[in-house]
Amino acid sequence: MNESWADAGPAVAAHAVTKTYGNGVRAVRGVDLEVPSGEIRAVVGENGAGKSTLMKMFYGLEQPSSGEILIGGRPRVLRGPGSAIALGVGMVHQNLMLVPSFTVAQNVVLGVEPGQRGLVDSRAAVETTALLAEESGLAVDPKARVDEVSVGMRQRTEILKALHRRARVLILDEPTAVLTPQETEDLFAAVRRLRDGGMTVLFISHKLREVREISDKVSVMRAGSLVGTVATADATERSLAAMMVGRDLSLDVDRAPARPAEVTLRVRDLAYDAPTGQSLHGLGFDVAAGEIVGVAGIEGHGQSELAEVLAGLRRPTTGTVSVGGTDTAGLDVAGHRRAGIGYVPEDRLYNGAALDESIADNLVVDRHDRPPLARRGVLHPGAVRTHAERLIEEYAIRTPDPSVPVRALSGGNMQKVIVARELSAGPRLLIASQVTRGVDVGAMRFMYERLVAARDAGAAVLLISADLTELLALSDRLLVLKDGRLVGRFDDTAGLTEKRVGLYMLGVEHHDQEQLTAGLDDVEPDDVESDGVGPDGSGEASAV
């Protein structure tokens, strides 16, 4: 299959590769990269640094605008994944590319099915898969339907898919985002075994700890360019982080100490049974007016579910939630909004906006049926437009006109529309989920300022983010979620380090019940004493 590889030279390489998209975005600029055979090479960078685009070019999903891609030591033109596969490149995508109703074995062989004369030999498929799984140490059940197995097994299926195609280069795009620590360990063990067998592995991540654990060398990308490549042994998380982020690591947010007032959001014994995804178990916490409470956790550990339950998009199974004294657990979305909840959703393209509708219409979804926009059953387009012009001005949304469809805006501007809508409602509680995901630095700073301003104006802010730097920079207090449970609570974030929080996210450490429920009413009254955390964020109770 891979006969055309040259004997010497790097397994994969990019020479002066630039990728400019049709809309003018230059995602990758002049990258030179060489990865020799049998190496695990981590490629790190922030969101939007261009790592995924570069990998897509190695896999033939994108074609470089200039420069050349080399596979097996020779320049190649990859017209699609088909040609990349034929050259021995396999890729495990961040969103797994599996057919849900097919079995594991069927997914593994899809595209290169065993069998003769146009038929598929299912038994051979199962045998092949079982054999591959055994050889590589990636345990799967070949006969199970993919939509009925764990995320970890789905990912192993993806890797087996690549192995079945005799991949000599394996690209893993943020493979650990959805894995438990145990699954991550297993994955790493399997990856090392593959490397020892001669496989070249490209490991995309922005988790430095994992990168240090698994890789031989690290290439750092920033803003589309390759900043440098270092041997992992010589790198520290700090040095890598400094290469990764263009901005100062301790992102300067001008933030006065919080002046928390009365409790606005009160969550007790909250449980939610998710039909798919992460369930929530026994959550209890408060968010007071005038403070920002961050929620940390590895992605997929219940943050999205928590946000949607609190916003009214999902109904909790048990427990109570109240906002400013209103019991919201039984209300519909409109009821939640009436209770004073604003919500910046994590995926703005999915439900944050109606992309084909105008900015003006997008700004009024929660208030289109009441004055000043609507009176006596009549919606006034003039009022909607004036309203939009005011918010465009106030939130510095860059657009020539309120009638522009939201689709035509950049990520940062689109997010500004959403934030403008949610903040201008004057929420008691603002749930902000991944508020700076995929926005430029200017917009990012703008969001931070607005969140702090909202806090200072007396809103309770629940900030959910995958970006620990952001959480630590903004949060007055921090909660950590793992497996849908609260495992950490830091009532003082000053001096708290990412590393420290990471230990809680990974489940290495956890706070005990006493610490988690300290100061909450309605819980066992015997644990009121400890209500603070040391400056290093350790779990020991100490006065603040």
Next chain:
Amino acid sequence: MTTTPMTLIESEDRREYRVTRRRDLAVDLSMTLATILAALAIGFLVMLVTGNDPVKAYEAMLTGPLDRSFRVGRWLEDATTLTLLGLSVAIPFRARQISLGAESQVYAGALAAAAVAVFLPLPPVAAVLVPLFAAATAGAGMGFVPGAMKARLGANEIVATLMLNAIVVRVYDYLVNGPLKEPGSSAVHSRSIQQDSALTPLSDWFGIPLGRANIGLFLMLLTAIALWLLITRTPLGYRIRMTGSNPDFAEYGGIRVPRAIEWSFVIGGAVAGLAGAHLVQGVYGRLEPGLAGSLAFEGIVVALLARNNPLVVVVAGLFYSYLRAGGDIMEQQTDVGTEIVVVIQAVIVLLVTAQALPDLLKRRIARRQAGVR
């Protein structure tokens, strides 16, 4: 940051934006015109290939309907029903519900209007209004069934509306052939409606023969304006639009999406019911077998052509009916089958649905202008 994604409209230059918008509008308009011309050209070729004289045929088709006043009446009468049916699907389409149920709704409306107008003695003005109201209610009810099935249960609205069509058409056929058939008549149709229930013919107003065209025309125009106001100027219209554009966003914003979907079906059904009443009270004066013909499906075409904008639906309905009326005249005068009109219409639909075409063109123009600069 330098990697800020550059998208279509980033500048704050209002003038430039207006120019772009005007250009896009011009492209849209000329595309519509080009679409119609292309369809006519294809019709031209088809006639040529089948050994007819296309010039003569088109002359009859395109000038015929305006030839004599009663032909104008024939056109307007047809346009009234067709436009109402176009409006009736435009509303669910706005909520992105593919309702194909206009057929069941128009027949239900016709039955309800006839039941009242034939059997229920009423004072003069009420004699017109009550059957209209009954028809709208029946149509709305017929819209509610698939609407509720979709909104509350998630049942596929295409299948539900098609099944309902099949059922209602057969029940209607049975009623006209059986219980409602005029006793003692050899032809199959119901008894005529009472004199007072008839929609006043336009001939009475203008004093020239306008065939069966009637004040239903104004009813249709009023309905179109009302629906346009509904969509653009009411909270319900806003909810329907947002539901159609992105239901997840609508739900997130606090809109009760199932309600919006149901309402879109009910409103559409009521309008289709009015179309049925127009056929009974204005056109035929009684129930006839298959009285809506293929109008229900052609209403879909009209709505599509108008991109579901109620005011544009009127224009599209008038245009489409003009072709239909012209086709009939063409057949009488030139022996070219009126079905060529259906072919032309079909080509228009296929070209209109090819959405990539205008976008492709707009992008190309934009690129060329950028290149010039």
Next chain:
Amino acid sequence: MNSVIDVVFSSAFLAAVLRVATPYLLAAFGGLVAERAGISNIALEGQMLSAACTGALVAGYSGSVAVGALCGVAVAVLLGLLLAALRLELGADAIIAGIGLNLLASGGTAYAVYSLLDDKGGTSGLKSGSLPTVTLPGIESIPVVGEVLSGQNMVTWLAFLAAPFVAWLFYRTRFGFRLRAVGEMPDAAASVGIPVRHVQYAGLALSGALAGLAGVFLSMGYVSFFVRDMTAGRGFIALAAVFLGGLRPWGVFLAALGFGAAEALAVQLGTMDVPPQLVSTIPYAMTLVALALYAWRRKRRGLTQETAASL
């Protein structure tokens, strides 16, 4: 009531069921293949109509039934490819494009017949013949079974063979395997190098062929002439059977057979004192109820799953 039962169990009725179900089965399988390829084929109706008309006309003018049938099927295949091209190349909505194709077929066939034969109604003036029937020597003489099975048109046999064929195609062959992957998860299929569009084009062509066969049966099996709009909504009913059958070959088979049986029953009862129009609404009403029940059950199962997980 007795007479109804007599009718239902008569061999003539059973034979009629097979005959009446033929176009439903073929068209439904056509719809199924397209649906599983990821493109809803609402143009089944138009494909049947075009095939029926083309078949009768070509057979009439060429004198060859086989050539007519082949041309009929070929036209339906072309319409399928056209639908795929509109969807895949020009970004058209498959439903709306399908409506357009139906309109094109309705107008085109009527115009063609009128232009060629100067007849508004159909091709009854043209001698076009019909496809051969299959007599089964040996079985022919067995009572009931012979009367039901023997003497059926060859297309009827093809229609009943279509169920195992499509099941085999979907679950045993490489093409079917990839077709299902493409329809369910096009990105996944593309990421392993499957040419997604090619597979979809092939699926739509096959869909057209099956619908075309259904159409050919109408004008060259049932009767030997084309009548304007003779499909009478069968394509839409077939589409309903696709969904009712849960997008599975044997489910679709049962649903389509059910529609055929109900229509045959309506025809038989028409000879008695029952209004045939009302009887013929039964399958549609049943579909409507089944659709609602199915959706309701699915929704409730979704809810109970949630509560079950809480235990």
